Amino acid sequence: MWKRIMLKKGQCSINCEEKQFVDxxxxxxxxxxxxxxxxxxxxxxxxxxxxxxxxxxxxxxxxxxxxxxxxxxxxxxxxxxxxxxxxxxxxxxxxxxxxxxxxxxxxxxxxxxxxxxxxxxxxxxxxxxxxxxxxxxxxxxxxxxxxxxxxxxxxxxxxxxxxxxxxxxxxxxxxxxxxxxxxxxxxxxxxxxxxxxxxxxxxxxxxxxxxxxxxxxxxxxxxxxxxxxxxxxxxxxxKTIADIGLVGLPNAGKSTLLSSISNAHPKQADYPFTTLHPFVGTVDYADQYQLTVADIPGLIQGAHRNVGLGHAFLRHVERAKILVYVIDVSGPSPFEDLKTLQYELEAYRPGLTKRQSLIVANKADKVGTAKENLALLQKQVNSSIPIVPVSAKYEKNVLKLTSVLRKEVECIRIQEEETRKMKMEEMNDEY
Missing domain, CATH: 2.70.210.12 (GTP1/OBG domain)
Structure with a gap:
């Protein structure tokens, strides 16, 4: 985003607020x-x-x-x-x-x-x-x-x-x-x-x-x-390497969630597409355990056809071990938002939605339809995908979310280590 700053009468300077990101x-x-x-x-x-x-x-x-x-x-x-x-x-x-x-x-x-x-x-x-x-x-x-x-x-x-x-x-x-x-x-x-x-x-x-x-x-x-x-x-x-990839529609609260659970400080605002390039934050635990979380810019309908930011940032979702769908439960139709995200990911890379995933029901503290939408979303979503309601803005239920994320990442890392050891043993047997 470019901003024009007046210095003197008739003079101006161009300042770039966002660092250029090339992937x-x-x-x-x-x-x-x-x-x-x-x-x-x-x-x-x-x-x-x-x-x-x-x-x-x-x-x-x-x-x-x-x-x-x-x-x-x-x-x-x-x-x-x-x-x-x-x-x-x-x-x-x-x-x-x-x-x-x-x-x-x-x-x-x-x-x-x-x-x-x-x-x-x-x-x-x-x-x-x-x-x-x-x-x-x-x-x-x-x-x-x-x-x-x-x-x-x-x-x-x-x-x-x-x-x-x-x-x-x-x-x-x-x-x-x-x-x-x-x-x-x-x-x-x-x-x-x-x-x-x-x-x-x-x-x-x-x-x-x-x-x-x-x-x-x-x-x-x-x-x-x-x-x-x-x-x-x-x-x-x-292609960004991270343990967890946050995906969601614009203005769903992904950047706010990332800043509340990690050491990253992405730009936060109440308008869509505040995040123009991926941010990677590190979640630190008391026993010095760490995991990385990537904030992917907002996806819109048609992103697999390169609409909006499209392919420019869909590639950064591919390497995430766990997909976290950030859904705004205070909106009119949270389940439709989830289906839109899953459709765009599957259309971009078949089999991507079969990866281990988690749903973060953000903005669950808002009065009005948030509580009803959360109950409805829990009924409509497959029971195999856990749902964690949070309020990223006020950091409510964030501790439970980080505990669930750590448990899931630990299981995946153990499986990857076992697979790597098996491959090494097969290579040693061949030689």
């Missing part, structure tokens, strides 16, 4: 190019024509994506990310140092998917590469000052042509390896702190002139340039 972004990443090889010869006193001693170029840096709990949004990401280039080789046999890795820190819960290119685009790229093949062949060499590529006298062996055939053979091997390797599209779910993977690898460094030394050619006057780093285009999608 989906498309990024192009590129590994660092390899450093160039060096053309150098040993020169010392009484050694006018020493052997070649140019160093190889350093490998380019990698692009690494790492999950961290210190980040909560993807807004720090750029549209283009490149690692550092490798250092060029130096004389006296000194190889170039490796380029610095680029570590991209993303929030825990980020899903990384590679964007697949259309076959037509690949065909056009192959055609362009074929047209520029000769130019690229000429551009891959680093020549000694005043040296020429075709400098062999007539009748003698052209050592540069021999070196060029050697590099052509290596290029063919690289292309063959790319064709034969099973290059699967990247799809990684970063669900743990400090979990990381290499997105793009840096290019190999170029060869120094000692690489082309033979018994016939004792003074090669050329080296190669470093290879290009890998390039990928990926989509980053953030």
């Amino acid at each position: 989906f972004i498309r990024v192009k990443a590129k590994g660092g190019d390899g450093g160039d090889g060096c053309v150098s010869f040993q020169r010392e006193k009484y050694l006018a024509k020493g052997p070649p001693n140019g160093g190889n170029g350093g490998r380019g840096g990698n692009v690494i994506i790492r999950a961290t709990s210190d980040e909560s949004t993807l807004k720090r990401m750029g549209r283009m990310c490149s690692a550092k280039r490798g250092q060029n080789g130096l004389g006296a046999g000194r190889h170039g140092t490796m380029g610095e890795h680029l570590v991209i820190q993303v929030p825990v819960g980020t899903v990384v998917r590679e964007v697949t290119r259309e076959p037509e685009d690949e065909a056009i790229e192959a055609e362009v590469t074929a047209e520029e093949d000769q130019r690229q062949r000429e551009a891959r060499w680093v020549l000694y000052p005043r040296a020429e590529q075709d400098s062999a006298p007539e009748g003698r062996v052209n050592f540069f042509k021999q070196a060029e055939k050697l590099m052509d053979e290596e290029d063919r091997y690289y292309r063959w390896r790319l064709r034969t390797e099973k290059r699967e599209n990247i799809e990684v779910d970063l669900t743990e702190h400090n979990q990381e993977f290499i997105l793009c690898r840096g290019g190999a460094g170029g060869y120094g002139n000692p690489h082309f030394l033979t018994t016939e050619n004792r003074s090669p006057k050329w080296a190669t340039r470093g290879r290009k780093g890998e390039e990928r285009e990926v989509e980053l999608e953030l």
Whole structure:
């Protein structure tokens, strides 16, 4: 939400009250190019024509994506990310140092998917590469000052042509390896702190002139340039990880409930859509037990078709272990509100409503229809879904709610731990 503040007559400033929240972004990443090889010869006193001693170029840096709990949004990401280039080789046999890795820190819960290119685009790229093949062949060499590529006298062996055939053979091997390797599209779910993977690898460094030394050619006057780093285009999608997800219609009191049971302080107001991005709060108990609660922005009818905030925040419900439906029992039809929420969740992701759930009957302290609506809701709702009446504004019955939430989360965590141990035992048996 933007607010205009008058400073002086005729002057104004723009201030953003809400921090920008980004949970989906498309990024192009590129590994660092390899450093160039060096053309150098040993020169010392009484050694006018020493052997070649140019160093190889350093490998380019990698692009690494790492999950961290210190980040909560993807807004720090750029549209283009490149690692550092490798250092060029130096004389006296000194190889170039490796380029610095680029570590991209993303929030825990980020899903990384590679964007697949259309076959037509690949065909056009192959055609362009074929047209520029000769130019690229000429551009891959680093020549000694005043040296020429075709400098062999007539009748003698052209050592540069021999070196060029050697590099052509290596290029063919690289292309063959790319064709034969099973290059699967990247799809990684970063669900743990400090979990990381290499997105793009840096290019190999170029060869120094000692690489082309033979018994016939004792003074090669050329080296190669470093290879290009890998390039990928990926989509980053953030799905909030929390034990409990609060879902409800706009102005149902989700933000007020979150602030009353946790340490979070989301914005609260008496109008719809006060929450424009998910808030995650931590519920602390006396014995230092903790669980996390996510406040999802309000859903409206048609949210599965991307109406309102729609898909922008429905994705944050997927990871919640328990779904808590926050229903305003002081409204005209609480049961219809519940059916609307369940329909939208099921339409967005089939099977989502079968997840363990709980109903929080909020605003139960209001006089008038609240008490009658609560009794009617208890009759209409399936008995398998517990209902806890609360007043989030005045923090009434909040202690019972936190006790019920802890009991449910503890059971789910025990089941997850048993499942993890069984998988580990199966993996150990296989090896």
